[in-house]
Amino acid sequence: MVSTLINIALDLNGKVAKELRAFGANLVLLPDEIRENNGQLLSMDEIDKLKDTGRIDDVYGYAPYLYSIGKIEEQNVVIVGSQFENIKKTSPWWKVEGSWNDDNSEESTIMVGSKVAVKLGYKIGDTVTLNIREETDKKESYTEKTDKTDEIPVDGISSASQSLNGDAAKRWPLNILSEMNQGEYTPKQFKLVGIVSTGGSEDNQVFIKLKEAQLLFEKKAQVNLVQISVLTNKNPIEKTALQIEEQIPGTKTRILSQISKAEGNIQDKILFLMVLVTVLTLIGSGLSVMSTMTTTVLERRKEIGMMKAIGAQNKKIAAIFYAEAGAVGLIGGIAGYILGFLMAQIVGKSVFDTFIGFHLMVIPITLISTVLLALISSKIPVGQAIKIDPVITLRGE
Amino acid sequence: MITTMNLSKCYNEKTQVLDDLNIAIKKGEWANIMGPSGSGKTTLLNILSCLDRPTDGSVIINGTEVTKLSQDEMAAFRRENIGLVFQQYHLIPYLTALENVMLAQHFHSMVDEKEAKDALELVGLGHRLDHIPAHLSGGEQQRVSIARALINQPAIILADEPTGNLDRANGKIILDLFKKLHTKGHTIVIVTHDPEIGTMGDRLIRLMDGRTVDEKITA
Ligand SMILES: Nc1ncnc2c1ncn2[C@@H]1O[C@H](COP(=O)(O)OP(=O)(O)OP(=O)(O)O)[C@@H](O)[C@H]1O
Ligand SMILES: [Mg+2]
Numbered sequence: 001m002v003s004t005l006i007n008i009a010l011d012l013n014g015k016v017a018k019e020l021r022a023f024g025a026n027l028v029l030l031p032d033e034i035r036e037n038n039g040q041l042l043s044m045d046e047i048d049k050l051k052d053t054g055r056i057d058d059v060y061g062y063a064p065y066l067y068s069i070g071k072i073e074e075q076n077v078v079i080v081g082s083q084f085e086n087i088k089k090t091s092p093w094w095k096v097e098g099s100w101n102d103d104n105s106e107e108s109t110i111m112v113g114s115k116v117a118v119k120l121g122y123k124i125g126d127t128v129t130l131n132i133r134e135e136t137d138k139k140e141s142y143t144e145k146t147d148k149t150d151e152i153p154v155d156g157i158s159s160a161s162q163s164l165n166g167d168a169a170k171r172w173p174l175n176i177l178s179e180m181n182q183g184e185y186t187p188k189q190f191k192l193v194g195i196v197s198t199g200g201s202e203d204n205q206v207f208i209k210l211k212e213a214q215l216l217f218e219k220k221a222q223v224n225l226v227q228i229s230v231l232t233n234k235n236p237i238e239k240t241a242l243q244i245e246e247q248i249p250g251t252k253t254r255i256l257s258q259i260s261k262a263e264g265n266i267q268d269k270i271l272f273l274m275v276l277v278t279v280l281t282l283i284g285s286g287l288s289v290m291s292t293m294t295t296t297v298l299e300r301r302k303e304i305g306m307m308k309a310i311g312a313q314n315k316k317i318a319a320i321f322y323a324e325a326g327a328v329g330l331i332g333g334i335a336g337y338i339l340g341f342l343m344a345q346i347v348g349k350s351v352f353d354t355f356i357g358f359h360l361m362v363i364p365i366t367l368i369s370t371v372l373l374a375l376i377s378s379k380i381p382v383g384q385a386i387k388i389d390p391v392i393t394l395r396g397e
Numbered sequence: 398m399i400t401t402m403n404l405s406k407c408y409n410e411k412t413q414v415l416d417d418l419n420i421a422i423k424k425g426e427w428a429n430i431m432g433p434s435g436s437g438k439t440t441l442l443n444i445l446s447c448l449d450r451p452t453d454g455s456v457i458i459n460g461t462e463v464t465k466l467s468q469d470e471m472a473a474f475r476r477e478n479i480g481l482v483f484q485q486y487h488l489i490p491y492l493t494a495l496e497n498v499m500l501a502q503h504f505h506s507m508v509d510e511k512e513a514k515d516a517l518e519l520v521g522l523g524h525r526l527d528h529i530p531a532h533l534s535g536g537e538q539q540r541v542s543i544a545r546a547l548i549n550q551p552a553i554i555l556a557d558e559p560t561g562n563l564d565r566a567n568g569k570i571i572l573d574l575f576k577k578l579h580t581k582g583h584t585i586v587i588v589t590h591d592p593e594i595g596t597m598g599d600r601l602i603r604l605m606d607g608r609t610v611d612e613k614i615t616a
Binding site for chain 1 (some may be wrong): 438443446448449469472473474475477479481483485487489493500503504505545546
């Protein structure tokens with residue numbers, strides 16, 4: 001039990017932080033209202049400023065996203081262009097069967113969401129023909145923001161991506177959109193390298209390399225939004241968000257606040273709970289060792305009386321019982337460690353969906369603490385053993 | 398060797414178990430203590446073996462006034478000078494005969510397996526070294542306990558009804574052992590109900606209601 005808790009506790013800090021980050025990046029960078037109304041996106045040059053840690057601290061990772069829509073075998077899908085090395089950082093929970101798109105390769109590769117793959121019966125290695133919507137098509141009205149889209153000057157800017165842009169932080173990522181039979185489509189072949197499952201809307205999307213997407217969607221060096229992972233332990237996320245807005249003019253940020261606030265809090269609470277459980281467990285096992293040792297002393301009071309009668313020193317009698325308690329503690333510790341390690345794995349698997357790491361330190365900590373616990377809990381029973389009066393116990397029948 | 402002066406023991410105001418006892422046992426002597434049940438024999442022996450303290454009076458053993466010693470000093474004195482044999486043997490049930498003897502060595506100083514084996518040889522149990530008490534007869538168990546009492550070469554051996562739980566044949570073996578120890582020069586005090594043993598020692602002390610009613614030299 002103790003071993004389980006120590007094992008988990010040691011792993012907890014990193015795990016919870018990762019777990020919470022797994023809810024998604026905690027900040028989204030978007031074009032501001034003015035740009036939005038002009039249909040202007042973010043440029044890669046602007047995004048690169050995020051790397052500039054001299055001016056913007058606490059950015060842990062970021063991934064740019066460019067969206068469009070297309071069809072695969074008459075099914076409407078959202079096409080996402082991104083940098084996959086970065087997604088690995090901002091969204092570490094993605095499970096990819098097969099391999100990721102290689103950001104640097106020249107090959108046209110695609111990863112599809114697991115639901116898309118199931119629906120269309122795709123396997124890794126298949127060739128996927130993606131019909132990409134012509135970006136010059138100006139009259140689109142399939143989104144909720146029809147009225148707004150209509151007002152926008154539209155040269156070269158798709159209303160589809162426009163609407164994605166504006167509402168993305170709220171609704172992102174998108175599901176397969178409703179019927180969109182209007183417009184023209186250009187077919188393009190991709191090699192399917194990976195199947196993405198996240199349990200979220202990514203399962204309904206398809207993913208291609210950002211550079212290729214920018215080319216195909218005719219959005220050279222532009223993206224709709226950037227997902228940012230910001231560390232919150234040093235500065236409040238609001239501060240970092242403001243800093244970013246200042247450093248990159250023409251942008252606004254949206255904080256996905258429930259995550260970042262929770263991060264510090266939950267960790268403290270879980271740790272406190274674990275410490276509490278550990279302490280209670282220690283007290284409980286201490287009491288049980290104590291009662292076991294008391295029983296032992298009572299059962300052997302005649303032996304103890306005899307030992308004292310033949311001249312045994314108190315410390316030698318005490319040593320016998322402490323040695324016994326220590327041995328029990330050690331055996332209990334070893335058994336407890338093995339059980340605890342397995343338990344930690346089960347807890348880790350079911351709660352965090354990952355295995356708890358192996359900490360070498362847990363072995364000595366567990367063994368020393370169980371032996372110490374056994375010795376300390378034996379103090380009172382051993383005291384009783386020493387007080388036994390041989391005159392009385394030897395007389396007993 | 399063992400002298401008591403005005404020895405009294407009261408458990409409470411009403412029960413006076415020993416009443417003004419004056420006993421003197423010489424070095425190398427074999428003294429038997431007899432008396433009816435409840436006459437205070439065990440109480441006396443406990444005081445002589447430094448397990449218990451008298452209410453009044455003093456005990457001098459080997460020149461030491463043991464009644465003035467502290468608890469720890471009494472234990473140390475016991476360790477060095479006195480070997481105890483009990484009616485109920487009091488062996489540790491999960492230790493072998495050899496280990497039971499070696500335990501006494503451990504409390505005294507250091508264990509010496511060879512010496513412990515020799516002691517068991519002496520009581521005729523050289524072939525039962527690795528038996529636990531449950532696998533030994535009562536007589537054999539008592540012989541182990543005698544070996545344990547002897548192992549640290551005490552000058553005095555005190556025994557409370559050592560044959561009380563044994564049949565005649567086994568009792569005789571034990572008695573022969575005591576005779577052997579007697580000839581080796583140990584001072585021996587035995588509490589007994591057995592009139593036959595009573596005639597064996599050098600001296601017989603009869604107790605009645607905590608007083609010496611008769612003391613005679615039998616040898
Ligand atoms: N702890 C005690 N408290 C009160 N009375 C006690 C205590 N121990 C012994 N006695 C009393 O002291 C008296 C003498 O006891 P003791 O055991 O010395 O007798 P004994 O001669 O050895 O008897 P037996 O032959 O039955 O062994 C008894 O009446 C006994 O009830
Ligand atoms: Mg008695």
